[in-house]
Amino acid sequence: MTSTPSAGPIPDTLKIVVAGGFGAGKTTLVSAVSEVESLHTEELMTSPSMGVDDLEGVESKTTTTVALDFGRITLDPSTVVYLFGTPGQRRFSFMWEELAHGALGAVVLADTRRLADSFDAIDFFEPRGVPFVVAVNCFDGQRTHRAEDVRVALDLEDQVPLLLCDARDRESVKEVLVELVTLVLRSALLDP
Numbered sequence: 001m002t003s004t005p006s007a008g009p010i011p012d013t014l015k016i017v018v019a020g021g022f023g024a025g026k027t028t029l030v031s032a033v034s035e036v037e038s039l040h041t042e043e044l045m046t047s048p049s050m051g052v053d054d055l056e057g058v059e060s061k062t063t064t065t066v067a068l069d070f071g072r073i074t075l076d077p078s079t080v081v082y083l084f085g086t087p088g089q090r091r092f093s094f095m096w097e098e099l100a101h102g103a104l105g106a107v108v109l110a111d112t113r114r115l116a117d118s119f120d121a122i123d124f125f126e127p128r129g130v131p132f133v134v135a136v137n138c139f140d141g142q143r144t145h146r147a148e149d150v151r152v153a154l155d156l157e158d159q160v161p162l163l164l165c166d167a168r169d170r171e172s173v174k175e176v177l178v179e180l181v182t183l184v185l186r187s188a189l190l191d192p
Contacts, residue, residue: 012078012079012080013079013080013081013082014075014079014080014081014082014104014105014181014184015081015082015084015102015103015104016081016082016083016084016103016104016105016106016107016177016180017083017084017085017086017096017099017100017103017105017106017107017130018030018069018083018084018085018086018106018107018109019085019086019088019096019106019107019108019109019121019124019125020086020088020107020108020109020110020111020117020118020121021088021109021110021111021114021116021117021118021120021121022088022089022114022117023088023111023114024088024109024110024111024114024117024118024137024167025109025111025137025139025167025168026069026085026086026088026109026167027069027085028167028168029085029107029109029135029137029167029173029176030069030070030071030083030085031069031071032167032168032169032170032173033071033073033083033170033173033174033177034071034072034073034083035071035072035073035074036071036072038069038070038071068084068085068086068087068095068099069083069084069085070082070083070084070085071083071085073174073177075181081177081181084099084103086099086121088117090120093120093124096121096124100124100125100128100130103130104131104184105130105131105132105133105180105181105183105184106121106125106130106131106132106133106180107132107133107134107135107176107177107180108121108122108125108132108133108134108135109135109137109167110134110135110136110137110150110154111136111137112136112144112145112150115150115153115154118134118154119154122134122154122156131180131183131184131187132160132180132183133160133161133162133163133176133179133180133183134150134154134156134160134161134162134163135162135163135164135165135167135176136150136162136163136164136165137165137166137167138164138165138166139166139167139168147162147163147164150162161179161180161183163175163176163179
C-alpha cells in the first residue's frame with residue numbers, strides 16, 4: 001500500500017480491534033493469522049465466574065481473555081497491521097474503550113450459537129463511526145445459517161460487510177482482514 005495524492009497518505013501501521021461475544025473465537029482468530037507468537041491474557045475460569053459467565057453453547061470453555069490478545073501481520077514492506085482482541089464478557093467492557101482508541105477498524109466475530117452476544121460489540125462500534133465487518137465464525141458442530149439470515153438477525157445496515165469464516169484458518173481470517181482494510185480505505189476516500 002502506498003499513499004495516493006487524492007486519498008492522502010495511508011498509515012504505515014493499522015490498528016484493528018477484534019471484538020465479539022464470550023467464546024466466539026477472538027483469541028483463536030488472532031493466533032491463526034499473527035506472524036509472530038501472539039500475546040494472550042487467557043486465564044482459567046474459576047468458581048467466582050460461575051453464575052456470572054454464561055457458558056450455554058460453550059460448555060467446554062475453560063479459559064477466558066481478561067485483558068487483550070495481540071498479534072501482528074505485515075501486509076507489505078511498509079504496512080503492518082496490529083490486532084487487538086477484546087475480552088468478550090460484559091464485565092470486561094471497560095477495556096474496549098482503551099483497546100479501540102486509535103483503531104482504524106474492527107472485526108466483530110459472531111458465533112451463531114450465541115448470536116445475541118454480538119450486539120454489544122456492534123452497538124459499541126456503530127455510534128463511534130469505527131468501520132467494522134461482521135465475521136460469522138463457522139466451525140465444526142456449529143449450526144450453519146445463510147449470511148442473509150444472520151444479517152437480518154443482527155439488524156445490520158447494508159453497508160456493513162458480513163462474511164463467513166473459520167477463525168482457525170489463516171487464509172479465511174486473511175480474507176476477513178482484507179475486506180476490513182478495503183472498507184477502511186473506501187471510508188477514508190469517501191470522507192477525507
